Amino acid sequence: QKEVEQDPGPLSVPEGAIVSLNCTYSNSAFQYFMWYRQYSRKGPELLMYTYSSGNKEDGRFTAQVDKSSKYISLFIRDSQPSDSATYLCAMGGGGGNKLTFGTGTQLKVEL
Amino acid sequence: GAVVSQHPSWVICKSGTSVKIECRSLDFQATTMFWYRQFPKQSLMLMATSNEGSKATYEQGVEKDKFLINHASLTLSTLTVTSAHPEDSSFYICSARAAGGRDLLDTQYFGPGTRLTVL
Numbered sequence: 001q002k003e004v005e006q007d008p009g010p011l012s013v014p015e016g017a018i019v020s021l022n023c024t025y026s027n028s029a030f031q032y033f034m035w036y037r038q039y040s041r042k043g044p045e046l047l048m049y050t051y052s053s054g055n056k057e058d059g060r061f062t063a064q065v066d067k068s069s070k071y072i073s074l075f076i077r078d079s080q081p082s083d084s085a086t087y088l089c090a091m092g093g094g095g096g097n098k099l100t101f102g103t104g105t106q107l108k109v110e111l
Numbered sequence: 112g113a114v115v116s117q118h119p120s121w122v123i124c125k126s127g128t129s130v131k132i133e134c135r136s137l138d139f140q141a142t143t144m145f146w147y148r149q150f151p152k153q154s155l156m157l158m159a160t161s162n163e164g165s166k167a168t169y170e171q172g173v174e175k176d177k178f179l180i181n182h183a184s185l186t187l188s189t190l191t192v193t194s195a196h197p198e199d200s201s202f203y204i205c206s207a208r209a210a211g212g213r214d215l216l217d218t219q220y221f222g223p224g225t226r227l228t229v230l
Binding site (some may be wrong): 006008036037039041043044045046089091098101102103106 | 113117124145152153155157160202204205219220221222223224226
């Protein structure tokens with residue numbers, strides 16, 4: 001079993017839709033939870049990070065962490081074609097200062 | 112914001128040659144840099160952690176003699192793929208962690224990546 005599980009998609013939604021992206025994890029030692037956005041042939045860009053259970057909102061993005069269920073989510077409101085990318089969840093604090101990444105979910109927002 | 116650059120952005124080389132990839136933190140000092148590789152439609156796999164002035168720590172299964180890492184200054188780390196073979200073709204990405212940061216991962220910034228193709 002992988003430490004972090006993420007549905008690879010692809011996920012296709014119409015413009016304006018609410019997008020829900022999710023990851024589950026097995027290592028209860030993880031303390032930091034992040035979402036990165038990666039455009040094709042580019043490096044990942046940090047979108048959101050949280051350190052505790054609950055919600056964190058930044059513009060159209062909301063990150064949600066449920067440590068009891070070992071489940072994290074990223075919600076994108078009013079999705080735009082420019083949001084089309086691969087979204088990677090990442091977790092850390094489980095040992096050293098390394099990040100453990102999910103496989104990424106490919107999102108396509110269509111006009 | 113913090114910017115990390117990589118050079119070259121892409122490289123094509125013949126099998127058996129060595130390739131050096133540079134990772135630079137442009138506007139901050141990085142005590143720790145990380146090197147990842149990413150195959151198509153797969154996630155980032157950590158190869159090694161590089162601390163300025165000390166030897167890199169390699170992940171299990173990564174050959175340290177094949178992937179030489181040097182972190183000689185607070186703004187530069189290099190990855191040299193020695194005697195490259197076609198199976199080494201991949202997307203190599205570095206990230207840099209700012210000096211003085213807490214032991215938190217929110218200060219890790221990624222470079223744009225280097226695409227290596229070995230013929």
